Amino acid sequence: MFTIVKKMNLSHDVYWMDIDAPYIARKAQPGQFVILRTGRMGERIPLTIADSDREAGTISLVFQEVGKSTMLMGALKQGDNLDDVVGPLGLPSHIEKLGLVVIVGGGIGIAPVHPIARGFKEAGSKVISILGARSKDLLIMEDEMVKASTEVKVCTDDGSYGQQGFVTNVLEGLIEEGSPIDMVVAIGPVPMMAAVSKLTKPYGIKTMVSLNPIMVDGTGMCGACRVTVGGKIKFACVDGPDFDGHEVDFAELRLRQRMYLSEERDAIETLTYVSE
Amino acid sequence: MTDTNNTTPKKEKVPRQPMPEQPAGERQKNFDEVPYGYTPETAMLEASRCIQCKKPRCVAGCPVGIDIPGFIKAIEVGDFPESIRILKDSNALPAVCGRVCPQEDQCEILCVLSVKQDPVAIGRLERFAADWEREHGEVKLPEVAPPTGKKVAVVGAGPAGLTVAGDLIVKGHEVTVFEALHKPGGVLVYGIPEFRLPNEIVEFEIKNLENLGVKVINNIVVGKTFTIPELMEEEGFDAVFLGVGAGLPMFMGIPGENLNGVYSANEYLTRSNLMGGYDFPRYDTPLKRGKKVAIIGGGNVAMDSARTAKRLGAESIVVYRRSKKEMPARIEEIHHAEEEGIDFHFLTAPVRILGNEDGAVIGMECLTMELGEPDDSGRRRPVPIKGSEYILDVDVVIVSVGTGSNPLLTKSTPGLELNKWDYIVADQKTGVTSIPGVYAGGDIVRGAATVILAMGDGRMASGAMHRYLMGEPEPADAPEES
Numbered sequence: 031m032f033t034i035v036k037k038m039n040l041s042h043d044v045y046w047m048d049i050d051a052p053y054i055a056r057k058a059q060p061g062q063f064v065i066l067r068t069g070r071m072g073e074r075i076p077l078t079i080a081d082s083d084r085e086a087g088t089i090s091l092v093f094q095e096v097g098k099s100t101m102l103m104g105a106l107k108q109g110d111n112l113d114d115v116v117g118p119l120g121l122p123s124h125i126e127k128l129g130l131v132v133i134v135g136g137g138i139g140i141a142p143v144h145p146i147a148r149g150f151k152e153a154g155s156k157v158i159s160i161l162g163a164r165s166k167d168l169l170i171m172e173d174e175m176v177k178a179s180t181e182v183k184v185c186t187d188d189g190s191y192g193q194q195g196f197v198t199n200v201l202e203g204l205i206e207e208g209s210p211i212d213m214v215v216a217i218g219p220v221p222m223m224a225a226v227s228k229l230t231k232p233y234g235i236k237t238m239v240s241l242n243p244i245m246v247d248g249t250g251m252c253g254a255c256r257v258t259v260g261g262k263i264k265f266a267c268v269d270g271p272d273f274d275g276h277e278v279d280f281a282e283l284r285l286r287q288r289m290y291l292s293e294e295r296d297a298i299e300t301l302t303y304v305s306e
Numbered sequence: 307m308t309d310t311n312n313t314t315p316k317k318e319k320v321p322r323q324p325m326p327e328q329p330a331g332e333r334q335k336n337f338d339e340v341p342y343g344y345t346p347e348t349a350m351l352e353a354s355r356c357i358q359c360k361k362p363r364c365v366a367g368c369p370v371g372i373d374i375p376g377f378i379k380a381i382e383v384g385d386f387p388e389s390i391r392i393l394k395d396s397n398a399l400p401a402v403c404g405r406v407c408p409q410e411d412q413c414e415i416l417c418v419l420s421v422k423q424d425p426v427a428i429g430r431l432e433r434f435a436a437d438w439e440r441e442h443g444e445v446k447l448p449e450v451a452p453p454t455g456k457k458v459a460v461v462g463a464g465p466a467g468l469t470v471a472g473d474l475i476v477k478g479h480e481v482t483v484f485e486a487l488h489k490p491g492g493v494l495v496y497g498i499p500e501f502r503l504p505n506e507i508v509e510f511e512i513k514n515l516e517n518l519g520v521k522v523i524n525n526i527v528v529g530k531t532f533t534i535p536e537l538m539e540e541e542g543f544d545a546v547f548l549g550v551g552a553g554l555p556m557f558m559g560i561p562g563e564n565l566n567g568v569y570s571a572n573e574y575l576t577r578s579n580l581m582g583g584y585d586f587p588r589y590d591t592p593l594k595r596g597k598k599v600a601i602i603g604g605g606n607v608a609m610d611s612a613r614t615a616k617r618l619g620a621e622s623i624v625v626y627r628r629s630k631k632e633m634p635a636r637i638e639e640i641h642h643a644e645e646e647g648i649d650f651h652f653l654t655a656p657v658r659i660l661g662n663e664d665g666a667v668i669g670m671e672c673l674t675m676e677l678g679e680p681d682d683s684g685r686r687r688p689v690p691i692k693g694s695e696y697i698l699d700v701d702v703v704i705v706s707v708g709t710g711s712n713p714l715l716t717k718s719t720p721g722l723e724l725n726k727w728d729y730i731v732a733d734q735k736t737g738v739t740s741i742p743g744v745y746a747g748g749d750i751v752r753g754a755a756t757v758i759l760a761m762g763d764g765r766m767a768s769g770a771m772h773r774y775l776m777g778e779p780e781p782a783d784a785p786e787e788s
Binding site for chain 1: 488530531532553555563566569576582586588589594713
């Protein structure tokens, strides 16, 4: 059984959960993910591991309520159990000592980017983190990112906190200042990762992104998560989830992520019906 | 009648008993099992057709060596508990094998009766005995030997792994099966649809193994959660069996293959069978049902996909680049598919898949083929006919052109020898790999094959593993019994 040992609300529909999963905690590395099911009739949902504690035997997950499954998960309380959690899946992020790494986290993408920032800092790199959110109340994990980085820059779409604008505006500022950036790691919504990759490409700055296509088994068996990288088909679950942002076909990824939009709406309707 | 020396004339008069089944018109609307199974009377009558050969050729055709005349004799005399006991001596999953084994190519093809008439329906009788036991709640567990103190890890709860687990538990070893998915059974639960093999039956067979003492732990991906060296050095397993299958889906490399609505057969069947997608939104996993579905390929998996699509309300078309004669699927499956109104486009190859601005499939361009000279596989090579392109207006495409070795486990295991297709190199008589104490069998050794061949590999490996664990020598190659 995978018990929820802690649950916190990070912003209005974004939650943090610590889950008792000692085997996974023992192995989890930055960039890896788990697949979980909330119940017997539930679907398998992939979530990036935001943190792990080997001693406590827990892994931390951050998720936003967007569809039926995440809503069901959001309704779970501390002490409840998840039916299934499997992992750690995917390849770990490649972390090494570099001069300057810019970490870009957008929305709930800040959660998976957090252990990567910490990893680079612990390896001895200078880490500038750029955190973006639509508005101040949607910004998560700022304190943790301050600890995991050398410097943090915050921006919001509406200017309610930090600099007004997008993460790309802040990143462009850094590049134009002439900061010698060795690598950019960007995790967030697909349009954000696409925009960051587009920005850095002409400068030749290596840019890693973490892709989150629809997935089923997560072990390379179904091919649902196929993405085109450098003109070749890759399975994000076993070949990724990290890929070179300059090589990713983001337009295709965006379309594939939207495959079940109408089914998602039907599923949410049945959820309302059940809860009434 | 001239050659009736071994048989009585009476027996020859009984024809092979037909299998009662759900009418095609009804079953194409539901996921209930197609064949109903024999009644005790029909089973006894069919069993009476077996002439009890002294040197039964059928047994030689069975990869796990079931005492076929023995279990059939018990059915003939109405001793059903005895028949299932005999079956279980050599087969941990009789209800599964009775349903999905290609009996017509293995045991039944060798039946002496088939020279003059139809062979004994061995598979149907096997199914009958297993179903009778389950339905009568009189499951007798085989005797378990005293504990040996040895621990065995089985990686993958599919047919090969479950066979090894069943064999080694009765020999007194402690057996733990690690399964990556949330449910054990492997291809039996994610791949084969309910109408051919109800999940409930697989669950029952696995429950029997658990009752014998086999531990099944789901949600463990060996290669990720644990590596093989960790299992052996830290978790204390004395031997490991790798039965992880070969599930990496292949695609054709044609334009449009990543459009929304293009599935690998593995994904399509997993969503439907394992995740209950055929019952969405009651189950949470969605599945594109489509109005018109094209299934590319000619194997059993293609037939399963086509029949699933039909049941989900679509017009279902199998697109195969050779002719019906070359199709690798079982004749019975092709026949069932035809009865259910699946359309077949033979000598047809897809060229590209067409999509709209939302990235959804709106059609598939095909090319008509003709058969040329035989290729490496011995089948006549399909050759495109120039200018024969046409568009099939489908909205879902299921690619069922085979699977390959999944690198997840094999690449994370130092010292494990692989062949050039990345399958595990294992001894053909023992399943032993390049790592001492590590054995392998099933699709990860032989490439995509059948349930029963995987079970045969499991049977062979379990014998060798037992000898290894007990420090017994491998028997020298014994000469054939004369």
